[in-house]
Amino acid sequence: MSVIEVSELRKSYGGRAVVDGVSFAVEEGEIFGVLGPNGAGKTTTVECVEGLRVPDAGRVRVTGLDPVADHARVARVLGAQLQESELQPKLTVREALELYSTFYDRPLDWRPLAERLGLTQKLTTRFGKLSGGQKQRLFIALALVGNPRIVVLDELTTGLDPRARRDTWELIEDVRANGVAVLLVTHFMEEAQRLCDRIAVIDKGRVAALDTPAGLIRRSAGGTVISFTPSAPLDAHELNTLPALASVEDRAGRLTLSGTDETVNAVITLLARRHVTAHQLRVVDATLDDAFLDLTKTDTVTDTKTDTITDTQEATA
Amino acid sequence: MNTAVLRTEVRLFRREPGALFWILLFPTLLLVILGSIPSFRHHDPDLGGLRTIDVYVPVAVLLGLIVGGLQSMPQTLTGYRERGILRRMSTTPVRPTALLVAQMTVYGGAALASGLLALAVGRVGFAVRLPEQPAGYLLALVLAVLAALALGAVVSALSRTTKMAGAIGSAVFFPAMFCAGVWAPVQTMPHLLARIVGYTPFGAAAEALNRAAAGHWPGWTHLGVLVIWTLLLTAAASRWFRWE
Numbered sequence: 001m002s003v004i005e006v007s008e009l010r011k012s013y014g015g016r017a018v019v020d021g022v023s024f025a026v027e028e029g030e031i032f033g034v035l036g037p038n039g040a041g042k043t044t045t046v047e048c049v050e051g052l053r054v055p056d057a058g059r060v061r062v063t064g065l066d067p068v069a070d071h072a073r074v075a076r077v078l079g080a081q082l083q084e085s086e087l088q089p090k091l092t093v094r095e096a097l098e099l100y101s102t103f104y105d106r107p108l109d110w111r112p113l114a115e116r117l118g119l120t121q122k123l124t125t126r127f128g129k130l131s132g133g134q135k136q137r138l139f140i141a142l143a144l145v146g147n148p149r150i151v152v153l154d155e156l157t158t159g160l161d162p163r164a165r166r167d168t169w170e171l172i173e174d175v176r177a178n179g180v181a182v183l184l185v186t187h188f189m190e191e192a193q194r195l196c197d198r199i200a201v202i203d204k205g206r207v208a209a210l211d212t213p214a215g216l217i218r219r220s221a222g223g224t225v226i227s228f229t230p231s232a233p234l235d236a237h238e239l240n241t242l243p244a245l246a247s248v249e250d251r252a253g254r255l256t257l258s259g260t261d262e263t264v265n266a267v268i269t270l271l272a273r274r275h276v277t278a279h280q281l282r283v284v285d286a287t288l289d290d291a292f293l294d295l296t297k298t299d300t301v302t303d304t305k306t307d308t309i310t311d312t313q314e315a316t317a
Numbered sequence: 318m319n320t321a322v323l324r325t326e327v328r329l330f331r332r333e334p335g336a337l338f339w340i341l342l343f344p345t346l347l348l349v350i351l352g353s354i355p356s357f358r359h360h361d362p363d364l365g366g367l368r369t370i371d372v373y374v375p376v377a378v379l380l381g382l383i384v385g386g387l388q389s390m391p392q393t394l395t396g397y398r399e400r401g402i403l404r405r406m407s408t409t410p411v412r413p414t415a416l417l418v419a420q421m422t423v424y425g426g427a428a429l430a431s432g433l434l435a436l437a438v439g440r441v442g443f444a445v446r447l448p449e450q451p452a453g454y455l456l457a458l459v460l461a462v463l464a465a466l467a468l469g470a471v472v473s474a475l476s477r478t479t480k481m482a483g484a485i486g487s488a489v490f491f492p493a494m495f496c497a498g499v500w501a502p503v504q505t506m507p508h509l510l511a512r513i514v515g516y517t518p519f520g521a522a523a524e525a526l527n528r529a530a531a532g533h534w535p536g537w538t539h540l541g542v543l544v545i546w547t548l549l550l551t552a553a554a555s556r557w558f559r560w561e
Binding site: 100 | 412
């Protein structure tokens with residue numbers, strides 16, 4: 001059963017469509033990632049799920065309920081960590097955890113939660129005196145303290161050091177293991193690749209792709225990257241006509257080609273045929289990083305072209 | 318009303334030494350300073366046989382609620398909005414209204430406590446008679462607190478930032494203190510000025526408190542003025558207040 005359903009969601013600010021027809025569904029016990037460049041509409045989308053924003057059009061359902069009309073019931077089952085929010089500066093960590101526990105019918109015991117998030121030493125520290133990472137960890141605790149069925153985490157590990165980041169990932173995996181659905185907004189590819197079962201790549205207010213991390217990498221044009229320094233120059237035409245080639249780049253004599261396994265085989269054949277040795281030959285699978293750049297790049301390039309044309313027209317006019 | 322939120326806000330209020338001093342102690346301190354001036358303890362025929370210190374007790378009572386309602390509360394509330402505290406609260410089953418109600422209760426309670434302290438110190442220190450019409454006095458005082466809180470809520474609704482709340486709060490603060498009679502008690506104002514001041518929330522409050530102190534019912538005109546202000550200001554605040 002889908003615990004979050006978003007269909008054809010639209011939201012504009014000042015005539016500019018920030019979210020422009022986004023649809024996805026999150027299943028129980030799933031970690032669902034929302035990935036996208038800055039300003040792509042990720043936060044606005046999850047704020048509609050949290051009931052903080054009223055959509056202009058489209059449908060949002062959380063456990064079958066409308067997060068705006070049925071806000072109180074949705075808030076009982078949904079824990080949220082917002083991208084930018086604070087607490088009262090003189091409220092201590094313990095007081096915050098105790099206070100937020102009282103908001104829910106069946107809260108978790110906040111002590112083990114604080115322990116796992118490394119906050120035990122900071123219980124008597126006031127919010128205003130916490131470091132960025134400590135504040136972040138407290139907000140993660142507050143998102144989980146209500147024992148929610150759904151957790152929405154906007155930029156989960158921003159401001160955390162690598163150790164704390166890994167600990168947090170483990171915590172989220174444990175939370176999911178208990179059947180909780182996690183909606184995760186992130187721009188850390190490593191985080192998305194490690195945690196997410198499925199990812200929606202959002203670009204310019206639309207879903208550019210929705211797949212598993214492996215699926216996204218596979219479907220992006222340059223799934224495999226081969227790089228080497230040839231002992232003798234290779235013919236540009238022969239390189240450009242390699243099968244399934246996505247891109248070719250020559251940087252100071254070092255060639256980097258991306259494509260598929262077929263491309264790799266063709267390169268090796270070509271090298272053998274021309275009796276060229278490949279120094280420092282490396283073949284790597286593209287990462288989610290590459291897939292992300294590939295999925296969100298096309299539009300940007302088109303846009304730049306359009307801009308250029310417009311500029312020229314304006315210049316002519 | 319969410320008691321956990323209220324308890325938290327009371328606790329946080331106790332951690333603000335500035336607010337504690339200016340709301341709870343300053344009005345009484347001012348009363349003590351004025352009472353230490355010997356001539357202020359003499360009966361004055363211009364004041365209907367009252368002493369200056371007698372006239373300043375209601376002023377001190379109003380001062381605490383003006384400082385709390387117009388200076389402290391709007392800054393705190395605007396800060397809560399600016400820092401996204403209200404927004405964070407919006408994602409919980411407890412609506413941010415709980416925070417607003419708790420804030421008003423804290424500042425309203427502090428203003429009342431400040432007023433009672435001024436009355437007590439006036440009685441014990443300077444033999445100022447306690448209000449002879451206590452029910453009327455309390456009613457006028459409660460209405461004045463509500464008007465002050467509503468005015469503070471409007472200030473907060475109109476201010477996008479804490480700095481703006483401070484600026485607008487101060488702009489309203491000084492006229493409010495003037496009307497309450499901090500510089501010249503309403504009884505000493507020229508007749509026309511007193512009439513005009515009587516239509517402002519704190520002018521009406523001062524007149525109502527004076528009458529009740531002297532043993533009369535505060536007068537429906539003054540109480541009515543307070544009620545109308547409270548209703549108008551509350552409507553304006555709920556119309557313009559933004560949660561984020």
